[in-house]
Every structure is written in C-alpha cells, then in structure tokens.
Amino acid sequence: xxxxxxxxxxxxxxxxxxxxxxxxxxxxxxxxxxxxxxxxxxxxxxxxxxxxxxxxxxxxxxxxxxxxxxxxxxxxxxxxxxxxxxxxxxxxxxxxxxxxxxxxxxxxxxxxxxxxxxxxxxxxxxxxxxxxxxxxxxxxxxxxxxxxxxxxxxxxxxxxxxxxxxxxxxxxxxxxxxxxxxxxxxxxxxxxxxxxxxxxxxxxxxxx
Amino acid sequence: xxxxxxxxxxxxxxxxxxxxxxxxxxxxxxxxxxxxxxxxxxxxxxxxxxxxxxxxxxxxxxxxxxxxxxxxxxxxxxxxxxxxxxxxxxxxxxxxxxxxxxxxxxxxxxxxxxxxxxxxxxxxxxxxxxxxxxxxxxxxxxxxxxxxxxxxxxxxxxxxxxxxxxxxxxxxxxxxxxxxxxxxxxxxxxxxxxxxxxxxxxxxxxxxxxxxxxxxxxxxxxxxxxxxxxxxxxxxxxxxxxxxxxxxxxxxxxxxxxxxxxxxxxxxxxxxxxxxxxxxxxxxxxxxxxxxxxxxxxxxxxxxxxxxxxxxxxxxxxxxxxxxxxxxxxxxxxxxxxxxxxxxxxxxxxxxxxxxxxxxxxxxxxxxxxxxxxxxxxxxxxxxxxxxxxxxxxxxxxxxxxxxxxxxxxxxxxxxxxxxxxxxxxxxxxxxx
Numbered sequence: 141x142x143x144x145x146x147x148x149x150x151x152x153x154x155x156x157x158x159x160x161x162x163x164x165x166x167x168x169x170x171x172x173x174x175x176x177x178x179x180x181x182x183x184x185x186x187x188x189x190x191x192x193x194x195x196x197x198x199x200x201x202x203x204x205x206x207x208x209x210x211x212x213x214x215x216x217x218x219x220x221x222x223x224x225x226x227x228x229x230x231x232x233x234x235x236x237x238x239x240x241x242x243x244x245x246x247x248x249x250x251x252x253x254x255x256x257x258x259x260x261x262x263x264x265x266x267x268x269x270x271x272x273x274x275x276x277x278x279x280x281x282x283x284x285x286x287x288x289x290x291x292x293x294x295x296x297x298x299x300x301x302x303x304x305x306x307x308x309x310x311x312x313x314x315x316x317x318x319x320x321x322x323x324x325x326x327x328x329x330x331x332x333x334x335x336x337x338x339x340x341x342x343x344x345x346x347x348x
Numbered sequence: 349x350x351x352x353x354x355x356x357x358x359x360x361x362x363x364x365x366x367x368x369x370x371x372x373x374x375x376x377x378x379x380x381x382x383x384x385x386x387x388x389x390x391x392x393x394x395x396x397x398x399x400x401x402x403x404x405x406x407x408x409x410x411x412x413x414x415x416x417x418x419x420x421x422x423x424x425x426x427x428x429x430x431x432x433x434x435x436x437x438x439x440x441x442x443x444x445x446x447x448x449x450x451x452x453x454x455x456x457x458x459x460x461x462x463x464x465x466x467x468x469x470x471x472x473x474x475x476x477x478x479x480x481x482x483x484x485x486x487x488x489x490x491x492x493x494x495x496x497x498x499x500x501x502x503x504x505x506x507x508x509x510x511x512x513x514x515x516x517x518x519x520x521x522x523x524x525x526x527x528x529x530x531x532x533x534x535x536x537x538x539x540x541x542x543x544x545x546x547x548x549x550x551x552x553x554x555x556x557x558x559x560x561x562x563x564x565x566x567x568x569x570x571x572x573x574x575x576x577x578x579x580x581x582x583x584x585x586x587x588x589x590x591x592x593x594x595x596x597x598x599x600x601x602x603x604x605x606x607x608x609x610x611x612x613x614x615x616x617x618x619x620x621x622x623x624x625x626x627x628x629x630x631x632x633x634x635x636x637x638x639x640x641x642x643x644x645x646x647x648x649x650x651x652x653x654x655x656x657x658x659x660x661x662x663x664x665x666x667x668x669x670x671x672x673x674x675x676x677x678x679x680x681x682x683x684x685x686x687x688x689x690x691x692x693x694x695x696x697x698x699x700x701x702x703x704x705x706x707x708x709x710x711x712x713x714x715x716x717x718x719x720x721x722x723x724x725x726x727x728x729x730x731x732x733x734x735x736x737x738x739x740x741x742x743x744x745x746x747x748x749x750x751x752x753x754x755x756x757x758x759x760x761x762x763x764x765x766x767x768x769x770x771x772x773x774x775x776x777x778x779x780x781x
C-alpha cells in the first residue's frame with residue numbers, strides 16, 4: 141500500500157562555512173566538483189531519486205549557508221525535515237566544535253516530535269587533505285554520546301564515501317518517516333476526541 | 349468630458365500648451381487632409397507617404413498619383429486628397445533637388461550634417477513630413493512646417509529648431525543642465541528681482557521693456573527669473589519645491605528652459621523626501637501608505653535577489669520604476685504626482701501582490717527561507733517584510749510582534765547565542781586552569 145505512494149524525503153545539510161556542504165551535495169547529485177569557493181546565500185535545494193529496498197524515493201536535499209551574514213534569511217525549511225546531516229572539516233577543529241550548536245539550533249527550529257530519536261548523520265569531510273586535526277576516534281566518540289549517530293568520513297573532491305553516506309542518510313530519513321506515520325496510527329482517535337469534547341461543550345452551553 | 353481632461357492634466361506633472369503668442373493652430377480642413385481615404389490605403393507604399401524617399405521614389409509616386417487621379421471620379425474625396433498629395437509630393441521633390449544642390453543643406457546626407465552637437469544638445473535631423481502636428485521652434489518660436497522645412501530635434505531633451513536657427517541656439521540642453529545640477533531648485537520661486545537681472549531676459553538677454561498697457565515680461569515660477577515671451581510660453585508645470593514644502597500640486601507657468609528641465613527629470617529619483625520634509629509623511633496619508641509599501645518591497649527584494657527562479661523570470665525587473673524598490677527615501681516628481689492621484693499606491697500594492705505570491709505560494713525555496721516564530725511555534729511561515737513580524741536587529745530572527753511583547757521584547761535566539769558563548773568561554777577558562 142505504502143510502497144506505491146510517492147515518497148519525498150527532506151534532508152538538511154548543516155555545518156560551518158566552507159566545510160563542503162555544497163560540494164558534497166553537488167558531488168552526490170551531479171557528480172561534479174569545483175575547486176572554487178562560492179558562499180551559499182540563504183538556502184537552496186536539489187532533488188535526486190534513489191531506490192531503497194525496491195522503493196523509489198525522492199530526496200530533497202537542502203543546502204544551507206554556513207556564513208553568519210547570509211543567515212538573515214529564514215530557516216522555515218527545517219520544518220518537516222526527515223534527516224539532518226551535520227558536516228565538519230576534518231582539518232579544521234573549529235568546525236568540529238560548533239557541531240553542538242548546529243544540532244541544538246536545528247532541534248529548536250525544526251521542533252521534531254521526538255528530539256532524542258531524530259536521525260542525524262555526521263560527515264567528516266575533506267579526508268583527502270593533510271594534516272588531520274580531528275581523528276576518526278574523536279568524531280566517533282562524539283557520535284556515541286549523541287544517541288549513536290552514524291559517522292562517515294568523506295571527500296567531496298574524490299567522491300569518496302559520498303554515495304554510501306547519502307544512502308545511509310536516505311535510509312535513516314525513510315525510517316524516521318515510517319516511524320512518524322506509525323506514531324499517528326497509534327492514536328487514530330486523537331483528533332476526534334477533541335472534536336467530541338468541543339461539540340459536548342457546545343451542547344452544554346445550548347442547554348443552558 | 350472637460351472633467352476628464354482636467355483629470356488627465358492633473359496626473360501629469362507637466363502640461364505644455366503651445367505658446368500663447370504664437371498663432372499657429374492647424375486649421376480643421378488640414379487635419380482632415382492628413383488622414384488617408386480608406387480605399388487608398390493599399391496604395392500607401394507607392395505614394396511615398398510617411399517615409400523618406402529618394403528622388404526616384406518621389407518621381408514614381410508622382411506618376412502613380414497622377415494615374416490614380418484619372419481613375420477616380422471628379423469631386424470625390426479620394427480625388428481631392430490625391431490632388432493635395434500630388435502637390436505635396438512635388439514640393440518635396442523640389443526641396444529634395446535643392447538639398448542635393450546645396451552641400452551645406454542638412455537634407456544632403458553626403459555632407460554629414462544629419463547629427464550636430466550644439467550646447468550639449470544632440471540634434472538629429474528629422475525626416476520631412478514626419479508628423480501630423482507641427483512642432484514649434486524652440487529658438488525662434490515659429491512653427492516648423494515639417495513638410496518643407498528641414499528641422500532638428502535633440503535626442504536628450506526634445507529641443508526642436510529649424511535648420512536655419514541652429515547656429516544661434518542659446519539654451520543649453522536640459523539633460524546636461526539637470527545632470528550637472530543633480531537636484532531641483534528647492535526654494536519656492538526664488539526671485540532676485542528685475543533690477544538684479546538688469547531688465548534683461550534670463551535666457552536670451554533681450555531688453556525687457558516695462559509697458560503699462562501690454563506687459564510682455566513673464567516670470568518663471570520654478571526659478572523665479574524673468575523672461576521675454578520668446579523664452580517663456582506660459583507653459584505650465586508642477587513645481588517640485590511647492591510639492592516638497594507645501595504638497596501643492598497645482599501647475600504654474602514656467603519658462604521653456606525650466607519646462608524642459610522638469611520634463612527630463614520627471615522620472616528621475618531626485619527628491620529625498622525623508623530629509624527635505626519628513627513631516628509630510630505624517631500629514632499626507634497616501635504618502636505614508638507609499639512609504640509603508642516601499643518598506644515592504646525592500647524586504648521582498650532581498651528574497652527575490654537571491655532566488656534562482658525569480659532571477660530566471662526577471663521578476664524584479666517587472667517594476668518599471670526600480671528606484672522604488674531599491675531604496676526607501678528617493679522619490680521622483682512623477683512618483684509624488686502619482687501618489688497624489690492614487691495611482692502609485694495601487695501600483696505598489698500590485699507589485700507587492702505579485703512578489704508575495706512568488707515568495708509565499710509559488711517558490712519552494714523562498715518559502716523555505718521564511719521564518720517560524722520560535723515563541724509560539726506556530727506552523728505558519730513568517731516573513732520579515734509583513735507587518736505582523738518583529739525582526740530582531742541583532743540576530744535577524746523573526747517573530748510575531750504579539751509573541752515578542754509577551755517575551756518583553758527579549759529575543760530568545762540572542763539569549764541562546766549569548767548563553768552558548770558564555771559556556772564556551774567557561775570551558776576555555778577551565779582548560780587553561
């Protein structure tokens with residue numbers, strides 16, 4: 141039943157400026173990489189169709205502005221997200237440190253139903269570059285503390301691990317969406333209940 | 349009918365009637381002649397109407413005209429028209445021949461005088477028989493009989509003159525004057541007095557004679573100077589200074605040079621109303637409305653500028669007066685006139701509607717760039733340019749105005765950022781210890 145329905149997965153990529161959010165997305169969707177840096181203004185999205193467990197889903201990948209000065213535009217697109225991808229640069233320690241605040245900001249703005257179980261995926265980008273500042277171990281430790289968040293080491297330039305990472309992202313997003321559908325099904329009468337209460341109240345006032 | 353005409357006049361900052369001293373109204377019969385009888389329309393091309401023709405063309409047209417005259421009945425409208433046209437064509441042919449014989453004549457293209465630059469004017473030779481209405485020469489005030497007289501018009505300011513008057517032009521090009529000055533005369537009719545002017549016309553320098561019975565001295569309401577009747581035709585125009593200071597949009601009589609300056613600058617955003625007379629916004633309701641709409645449009649512009657789709661559709665260029673969107677304070681004289689008539693507010697409303705439809709309904713990306721009020725967590729997407737929105741000046745987050753009042757205007761996002769910053773400082777200090 142559900143497999144016939146067209147599924148749209150909304151994925152948000154967050155992280156400090158120049159960690160490679162746009163490049164990762166471009167590498168994944170268009171298989172292209174450019175050495176030139178161009179700051180993203182506000183936000184934009186690309187879509188890609190993927191097949192997961194025989195289901196065709198459309199991924200709507202939102203690339204965001206990491207630079208503070210381009211954040212005056214709003215972040216309403218956080219709402220209804222199915223998965224959040226946090227990106228840091230393995231050669232720049234500051235980008236790792238600010239992951240916490242990116243995660244918090246997302247949870248506040250997106251206001252998901254269950255913040256603790258919301259799927260995040262961490263990507264350590266630019267592994268083709270030397271010297272490394274954040275070891276894989278340190279990143280994994282951080283992930284463990286955050287509800288066993290999956291961690292991938294990628295290189296948008298070489299196309300390393302990008303496909304695998306986004307497949308995991310899609311799977312997590314799909315699982316989240318199914319879960320939230322189940323959540324509604326568990327309380328099918330929820331809306332009806334308030335309705336009857338209202339009509340009861342109306343009846344009472346009429347009787348008076 | 350007359351009401352309508354009046355209304356039209358009010359909507360334009362400038363009305364220029366032909367000079368009162370120059371009697372040159374084309375007669376009614378001539379007006380009739382200008383229109384081509386219906387059954388001759390198919391012959392239009394062969395009769396060399398409204399086009400620049402060579403001598404050969406004219407000869408051919410004359411022959412064709414003769415044939416047609418014989419074909420048509422005596423005393424028919426067509427025949428009358430054809431006879432007149434034949435005369436006109438012969439005159440043109442004559443003029444043409446003379447022009448070719450005189451190397452200095454502007455009609456002679458080989459002499460290279462079809463373009464002239466004099467006193468900043470970019471004068472261009474006008475084709476003979478171009479218009480039904482005859483313009484007046486801005487120099488000698490005489491009618492330009494465009495059928496037979498060679499004449500020039502300035503591309504920038506619309507100054508018209510005879511070929512013969514070109515060498516003695518006094519007036520500088522209004523476009524050049526306006527560009528150099530860059531601002532309107534902001535004093536209301538700043539008269540310096542006849543004596544100061546030494547009783548000379550401010551433009552051509554003719555002696556102004558005080559005559560009790562028949563005074564020929566005219567004052568320009570824009571710059572307060574006195575002119576002779578050749579330089580001041582009693583044309584009327586709305587005076588910027590009077591609008592700015594008194595919101596007085598009645599047209600006053602101005603000199604021709606002022607008129608041309610006001611004409612070329614009518615659409616230029618030269619008036620910084622916020623600086624010159626901020627009180628006007630509180631007194632004139634329409635102006636206040638325009639100000640509010642412009643503010644809204646500026647917020648909207650931010651979204652359109654960075655939207656890929658809006659750029660592809662050239663949405664922002666749909667507005668014919670870009671300065672209204674680009675900044676807040678500058679107005680053109682035409683803007684103020686249209687504000688008074690109510691055209692501008694409705695126009696701006698229209699643009700706000702088109703643009704907000706793109707942002708709030710059509711465009712997924714723009715919708716995503718909206719804000720969600722953190723205080724009430726309502727699903728409604730909020731944009732900084734709507735009236736009900738409160739924008740934090742510090743972090744640019746957007747909330748409902750009413751929600752912010754409940755929070756005592758303390759931005760929760762700023763609070764969060766500050767807390768995070770403090771905890772980071774602490775952790776650094778701990779590490780140091």
